[in-house]
Amino acid sequence: xxxxxxxxxxxxxxxxxxxxxxxxxxxxxxxxxxxxxxxxxxxxxxxxxxxxxxxxxxxxxxxxxxxxxxxxxxxxxxxxxxxxxxxxxxxxxxxxxxxxxxxxxxxxxxxxxxxxxxxxxxxxxxxxxxxxxxxxxxxxxxxxxxxxxxxxxxxxxxxxxxxxxxxxxxxxxxxxxxxxxxxxxxxxxxxxxxxxxxxxxxxxxxxxxxx
Numbered sequence: 001x002x003x004x005x006x007x008x009x010x011x012x013x014x015x016x017x018x019x020x021x022x023x024x025x026x027x028x029x030x031x032x033x034x035x036x037x038x039x040x041x042x043x044x045x046x047x048x049x050x051x052x053x054x055x056x057x058x059x060x061x062x063x064x065x066x067x068x069x070x071x072x073x074x075x076x077x078x079x080x081x082x083x084x085x086x087x088x089x090x091x092x093x094x095x096x097x098x099x100x101x102x103x104x105x106x107x108x109x110x111x112x113x114x115x116x117x118x119x120x121x122x123x124x125x126x127x128x129x130x131x132x133x134x135x136x137x138x139x140x141x142x143x144x145x146x147x148x149x150x151x152x153x154x155x156x157x158x159x160x161x162x163x164x165x166x167x168x169x170x171x172x173x174x175x176x177x178x179x180x181x182x183x184x185x186x187x188x189x190x191x192x193x194x195x196x197x198x199x200x201x202x203x204x205x206x207x208x209x210x211x
Contacts, residue, residue, distance in 0.1 A: 004167075006106050007115035008156060008175060012183070013037035014120055015152045022124045030120045034113060122163040123155060130158040137198040150188045153179045157196055162203070169200050 014033040018025065106112060123130070131143045134154055143151055157176035160167050167175070173196045180189040 003106070003109065003111045004115055005175065005178075007112045007119065008179060009182075010034055010037050010112065010116040011119040011123075011156055012149075012152055012179060014116070015123060015155065016148055018124075022127060025124050030117055030124070031113075033120065034116050118164065118166075119156060119159050122159045126159070126163045127155065130155055130162060133158060133162065133199065133202070134195065137202050138195055139198070147184070147188070149183050150180070150192060153184070153188075153192055154195060157192075158199065161196075161199065169203075173197065173200070 011034075014030070014037050017033050017036060134143045135141075143154075146154070153176050156179075157172050160172045160175075161169055173193065176196055177189055177193050180192045184192075
């Protein structure tokens with residue numbers, strides 16, 4: 001996993017914990033936010049494994065009950081299908097949980113944290129201006145009407161595109177889309193991609209020489 005990709009995820013989780021008044025946030029506060037995000041990931045891994053165990057037990061109980069209480073073969077099949085679905089859900093949950101320890105280990109690396117702090121610091125300084133740019137490019141939507149996760153994904157992309165200029169515009173869009181695939185919905189993926197493309201068009205128009 002690339003350091004900057006992990007840093008973006010840490011920053012995304014940390015932005016959601018920021019107070020409404022960001023003006024008083026300092027480097028120490030940002031570090032605490034990142035550490036809180038890492039702790040949240042650890043807790044999430046443990047909770048996810050516990051839920052997986054519960055789902056497996058429920059699936060096992062449904063299988064046992066279907067043998068005794070299902071009035072017809074069709075009803076028994078439905079119970080078996082439901083039990084299999086619970087087992088699949090539990091397996092997927094375990095798989096996702098097993099990825100988190102590696103993520104948390106990498107999140108402790110200096111390079112990862114440094115870029116996460118850089119992203120968060122730029123957002124604290126220029127967040128209001130970036131929101132205005134988003135409002136300009138969203139065609140009838142407003143930043144405050146978006147879901148928190150979609151809003152924060154867009155904000156981070158603009159931090160990289162406009163404030164830090166740390167990656168090519170195309171890369172910033174691609175990384176935002178990947179975050180949306182992981183943390184949001186298919187509809188959000190298309191929406192975020194469309195908004196950021198309009199941002200690029202807006203930036204290109206502003207950079208053209210005026211006669």
